[in-house]
Amino acid sequence: MSVNNEFQPTIVAFCCNWCSYAGADLSGTNRLQYPANVKIIRIPCSCRLNPMFILRAFQRGADGVILCGCHPGDCHYTTGNYYARRRMTLLFSMLDYLGIERDRTRVEWVSAAEGAKFAATMNDFAATIHKLGPNRRLEDLRCRKD
Amino acid sequence: MQRVGVFVCWCGSNIAATVDVEKVAEVLGQEPGVVFSTHYQYMCSQSGQELIQNAIREHSLTGVVVCSCSPRMHENTFRKTCEKAGLNPYMVEIANIREQCSWIHKNKEEATQKAVILGRAAIAKVHLNAPLTAGTSPVKKRALVIGGGIAGIQTALDIADAGFEVDIVEKEPTIGGKMTQIDKTFPTLDCAACILTPKMVDAAQNEKIKIYSYSEVQSVKGFVGNFRVTIKKKARYVDETKCTGCGLCTEKCPQKKVPNAFNLGLDQRRAIYIPFAQAVPKIATIDADYCTMLKTGKCGVCSKVCTAGAIDYKQTDRFIEEEYGAIVVATGFNPIKLDQYDEFAYSQSPDVVTSLEFERLMNAAGPTGGTLLRPSDGTHPKTIVFVQCVGSRCDDSKGKSYCSKICCMYTAKHAMLCREKYPDTDVYVFYIDVRTPGKNFDEFYRRAVEEYGVHYVKGMVGKVVPENGKLKVQASDLLGNRQLHIDADMVVLAAAIEPDKSARPLATMLTASMDTNDFFTEAHPKLRPVESPTAGIFLSGACQGPKDIPETVAQASAAAAKVIGLLAKDSLICNPCTAAPDELMCNGCSSCEKVCPYGAITYIDKEFRGPNRTTLVRRVAQVNPAVCQGCGACTVACPSGAMDLKGFSNKQIMAEVDAICR
Amino acid sequence: MQERLKQKALELLENGTADRILGWKIGEFFYDLTPAVFKTRQEIQEEFVYSPFAGANLSKYLIAESRKGGKVAVFLKPCDSYSFTQLLKEHRIWRENVYVVGVQCGGMCDMEKLRAKGCEGVLSVGEDGENIVVETLYGTNVFPRAELLEDRCITCKSKKVVTFDELIGEQGTELESDRFSQVAQLEAMTSQERFAFWQKELSRCIRCNACRNVCPACSCEKCVFDNPGSGVRNKAAADSFEESLFHIIRAFHVTGRCTDCGECSRVCPQNIPLHLLNRKMIKDMNELYGTYQAGADPDTKPPLTDFTLDDEEPSIVHTRGGQ
Amino acid sequence: MKKIAISKLNDLFSAISKEKVLYIPADDGANQARFTPWQEGLTLTDKLNTVRSAKDLFFPQVENLVNFKNSGKAIQIIENRTEPQPFVLFGVRACDCRSFDILDRVFLSDPVDTFYKTRREQGVVITLACNRPTETCFCGVFGIDGADPQGDVTCWMDEAALYWRANTEKGEALTAALPMLTDCAEEAIDPIAAKIRSILSKLPLNDLDLTGFNRDRMMELFNSPQWEDLSQSCLGCGTCTFVCPTCQCYDVQDFDDGQQVRRFRCWDSCMFSDFTMMAHGTNRPTQKERFRQRFMHKLSYFPNNNDGIFGCVGCGRCLQKCPIHMHIVKVAKALKEDLK
Amino acid sequence: MMDTIKRISGVNPRKCMKCGKCTASCPAFDEMEFHPHQFVDMVENGRIDQLMQSRGIDFCLSCFACVERCPRNVEPAKLIEAVRLAVVRQQGGDHLRPEAIPHLLDENLPQQAITAAFRKYRK
Secondary structure, X not given: OOOOOOXXXXXXXXEEOOOHHHHHHHHHHOOOOOOOOEEEEEEOOHHHOOHHHHHHHHHOOOOEEEEEEOOOXXXXXXXXXXXXXXXXXXXXXXXXXXXXXXXXXXXXXXXXXXXXXHHHHHHHHHHHHHHHOOOOOOOOHHHOOO | OOOEEEEEEOOOHHHHOOOOHHHHHHHHHOOOOEEEEEEEOOOOXXXXXXXXXXXXXXXXXXXXXXXXXXXXXXXXXXHHHHHHOOOOHHHEEEEEOHHHHHOXXXXXXHHHHHHHHHHHHHHHHHHOOOOOOOOEEEOOOEEEEEOOOXXXXXXXXXXXXXXXXXXXXXXXXXXXXXXXXXXXXXXXXXXXXHHHHHHHHHHHHOOOEEEEOOEEEEEEEEEOOEEEEEEEEOOOOEOOOOOOOOOHHHHHOOOOOEEOHHHOOOOEEOOEEOOOOOOOOOOOEEOOOOOHHHHHOOOOHHHHHOOOOOEOOOOOOEEEEEEEOEEEEOOOEEEOOOOOXXXXXXXXXXXXXXXXXXXXXXXXXXXXXXXXXXXXXXXXXXXXXEEEEEOOOOOOOOOOOOOOOOHHHHHHHHHHHHHHHOOOOEEEEEEOOOOOOOOOHHHHHHHHHHOOOOEEEEOOEEEEEEEOOEEEEEEEEOOOOEEEEEEEOEEEEEEOEEEOOOHHHHHHHHOOOEOOOOOEOOOEOOOEOOEXXXXXXXXXXXXXXXXXXXXXXXXXXHHHHHHHHHHOOOEEEOOOOOEEEOOOOOOOOOHHHHHOOOOOEEEEEEEEEOHXXXXXXXXXXXEOOOOOOOOOHHHHHOOOXXXXXOOOOHHHHHHHHHHHHO | OHHHHHHHHHHHHHOOOOOEEEEEEOOOOOOOOEEEEEOOHHHHHHHEOOOOOOOOOOOOHHHHHOOOXXXXXXXXXXXXXXXXXXXHHOOOOOHHHEEEEEEOOOOOEOHHHHHHOOOOOEEEEEEEOOEEEEEEOOEEEEEEHHHHEOHHHHOOOEOOOOOOOEEEOOOOOEOOOOOOHHHHXXXXXXXXXXXXXXXXXXXXXXXXXHHHHHOOOOOOOOOOOOOHHHOOOOOOOOOHHHHHHHHHHHHHHOOOOOOOOOHHHHHOOOOOOOHHXXXXXXXXXXXXXXXXXXXXXXXXXXHHHOOOOOOOOHHHHHOOOOO | OEEEEHHHHHHHHHHHHHHOEEEEEEEOOOOOEEEEEOOOOOOOOOOOOOOOXXXXXXXOOEEEEEEEEEEOOEEEEEXXXXXXXXXXXXXXXXXXHHHHHHHHHHHOOOOOOHHHHHHHHHEEEEEEOOOOOOOOOOHHHHOOOOOOOOOOEEEEEOOOEEEEEEOOHHHXXXXXXXXXXXXXXXXXXXHHHHHHHHHHOOOHHHHXXXXXXXXXXXXXXXXXXXXXXXXXXXXXXXXXXXXXOOOOOEEXXXXXXXXEEEEEEEEOOOOOOOOOOEOOEXXXXXXXXXXXXXXXXXXXXXXXXXXXXXXXXXXOHHHXXXXXXXXXXXXXXHHHHHHO | OHHHHHHHHXXXXXXXXXXXXXXXXXXXXXXXXXXXXXXXXXXXXXXXXXXXXXXXXXXXXXXXXXXXXXXXXXXXXXXXXXXHHHHHOOOOXXXXXXXXXXXXXXXXXXXXXXXXXXXXXXX
């Protein structure tokens, strides 16, 4: 069903239920466009994101993974995004250390009111991944689709 | 694997215009486990819901995927729909193909493809869903208010008004708190005692309110609806049931040299005392640090003069255990100690006072009987210098980084009162900024300047040197670009305020979170300002942040309303999407406990069957589902993967990832 | 030193302080010591060894040993004592059943280094001042002790025994070591170079799990990689991705809990420098969240279960390290 | 008997690899040797032996079996076997060469493991006599002669030349295709072999005595109280198993890549906690049983079922690589005490 | 120049909340045309030249009263010291050129004096 043969990245966006998922909904309500290859997975809080999920996404063929959560200080559960921030900082640093392109992963804080920011973030991230090309350094060859 | 039904909604043209709903239904129908797949114009309509219900019955569906608008919109609707058809409501998953698909994409082929993928993810997840049942936990219909200041009193009164029992625990011998020490209140200048003491009496007389004065919270166990609290009643050596509060003992006690804490040490009282005339409860208390009888065993004067026979030197601390459904924290504030600010000569001269001491010096019930006299020589001060922001807005270790909020207004009040009572005094106020947002606040400050002629100087005092009975004040006048040298008679320091020292250990007991300044954190800074993130713990007054009296009272009533809302329920329905440990996998390492914002995780030593018919004792985590809010922080902290989150389990999320990346 | 330890072991056994001793047992050669529990006087006298080849960290054995009833006495070298304290912090060891004798350590020797010097057929080893004299089937070799030290001992972080009931020898101090220099070198490489480096290293992994099973931080009742219910179980790295996955997740799970004892690299049969992954995390935490040493005390919160309001954002990865 | 100058080794390797893939033991950059496909520039290691044994080439750690795919509501089966190309394995030591006999007894008896069989057929084994046996070597205990290994071709080396003797048809065929090998006298290898044997005679583990590990004493060994102590320090890692040339246990696993399910087999280790895990759980619940399984298999069950041939070849890899050095020699010696 | 001053002093003038406590504490107030709080403000707003030309900078006693009292840890005295240093380091501000030295050499002239006549400067 692919539209053309150009590289179409697969991007997984983990969004916290309270801010970023609502922000994504708002960008939809406002009809703000972003690429269709961004797919959102709803999690209760950014602190629910296990590093395993990110690696799993890369294994299964994702080219970029982004985590969106409430702005620090605004977490529905008070402290969740603070833990997420440390976890992701260390994880990203480790991935970078292992030679994985640092642009493949990102964390962005998007509030429920920031529909425009959500769309802009996704557009920018998708463009970055598009420029970066397919994920080759952290993929499982068995899951390659071509 | 479930028997899954897929229901694709057109949402009129909202979805159908950009997503080929027929095709989505057809493709998803081919997915493993899908036994029924259809599409309909409005799935959320009555007939749409009936369609789902019929399909559940006809095809014996065990899982339902609705491809429609955001779950934030209709997840609950569809859950109820399915529940009515006999399906567990948590066997429903929503694929958001409107807000996150049809509305953001224009290319129909692309949008259709994406809708299919989102549907697949929902199907993959629903295969791993398990029926969940929301548990309930009973609510003990009694509230505890910790702290008996104006905040605690107001909260207690409001709760009692709604018909619930409420206890106040106050660490001092009387309730009333800081407001009892204040002379007049801004911006109306009515007398604090006149408005506070009736409330204190109301509290004492209210049948629903029980006051534990001279008491402290010793331990807190349990969770929302079911707290078990141990209260320590400190020994006051006076039988509360017998003491009539006549005050004879406080006149006869031979130990006269006790610094009077109520007047901040500006005068002295006896070893047995009632803090002030309107104290509630009006019961004498023996100060064990000074009482000759308690220290040496010789004296006993108070016992001899007490006609009620209330004195009991043998009294010891008593512990009371009570159950509560909700706890309100109203521990209040204190001015900071000014030892670190020696440039203002606070420790060198008795004529350099804090604003709270100044309140006592102005108060008719204070050490000077309401006449403003210098503590050093009892003369009228002619020149008074007020210094703002002493210890507030500091970036160093000496002070506090925040603005104490109330100082600008009370300093304006003090300055105004001085000028009003003693028009011959010169009053200077040194300020960095004057912050007076609030109803009639700025007008009040302007009156101090315009009507009362208070000299407001933009600048700061650099040093104060006591010299020949005067206070040499060196200050800057930034607008005049000059340095001022004032010979003052009195200097009043607006000390920063900080949370009461008892708050930190209390927060630990309550597992309520605090910020770095020891103010309690609210559940949400905007939307849930009177609740702690820990369920069942509410915040009233300055324990949450600096506040003036109107704000405190407003928040106190708000907290009361929240408590009433909780106590009005017979039982609490718990969120079923809670964390749960696999005990066989749990290491007992406490990682999860450390990140739980609600204190929902505890540990027990539990016996397990080991290999070869042995038993093993292991420390394992327990989650209290009544307290857990389901954030999932613990699931990631857990290295063994023992902790998982119902409804958002590791496997469910990974199944979604797999489906999306497929 | 060995004699003092033996005497202590005998004393503890005889005065009833402990009913068994956890130490190192003699092997076929001078270097193949095995951690063992000694129960009798005779065993201690004949088989107890403490030598420059007693590298094995005994702390992890105490998870099981402390639960067996009775009291076990254990000899802990400084770095082992960090692991021990970290395990106490995680409630894994029942402290009341353990009697800890801290022992100083002059650095442990590495058989691999000896072999790397072409020393085959080694029969015995002797100490001659700062030199190690090795008798082999093919002659005698003499090496300065420093050349045979394990890599982890060359960059020893501390000679301090953090938890003990009794100390043999002097208490040591924390040392200034440049243990992060290799990490810094890697950080200074380009992303592509780092990727190549780690691909080369990790591709040798045979998933024997020695690194995990020896690691005192990997004390899980059941590892996610062994648990069929976890959804990520794998027994062999069937794809290069899985080599990385295992080591990334393992490094992440021990972040803030790894005391940098170096056992992972010591036991790796394929000589993969696994400690460089853990050290990277330690270095990051030190730089981003303030110095933290796991196992240095039983109370401090590990950085991943703590936070400050103004922590760095994950995007800092763009400005730190190499290109 | 043939020979070739050491300086011409490269030509020899080059010629062999023209026809077949040639594996030689080479340094792996981490101070160890491994069998590596030869390409121009690759040289023989000076290490005695590889860390991973030669069995890897016949019984790889991971092997694809078959794939499944959902097509509509049906399941489609897709063959996914990698057929091995002819290859030559150079530099196999006597111990590893013997391990093939042991593996053959397992994989080539009914039901025949066709994966293994094809690889055995496709592979030519060239052994190399051990010039510098090390202290962990105890192949002699199993009647293996490090100075005269088996294989399709046997080689000896001294400073000047490589000596080459074809033992089998496969070996002869390969020899015939290598004209650079020149004839030489059989006696040429005698001094080399003598030198090796003099060292072999001095090896410290020569005194390992395995008499009595027979069927009659099996239950006695099985029930030995010593297993408790011996297994106590075992970490439960698979190092010994994975470096062992004779360990042959494997697990069959499925991997769902999203499109299809890939069934593959991978090495298992009796030291692993999920070894022989079944629906009801495991019948070897503690490390003691799993540890016992490994050594009982090598020292008792295998010889009992295979004409007294032990399941160990004395290569010494586990002696060097076990993280806590609880190796087969220690176990055998401890058990021997029970038999006295 | 502003960055140089900030670098030399290690001070972040943006932290200043303009309370004037530094100026209130300054014992050399009357001697200086620019007072400590103005110093901070002028550095922040890049009016460094004016400061460098000011005679007042030499009247700062470096008593550090302002540093001690500042509630925001701005440390005005360090800024003033940095401006002084910047003046000293100005290029071309040397009292001597190397070529001139041979003429000046004399048995009794201390080496130190010649060295002192050179000023450190920055490019």
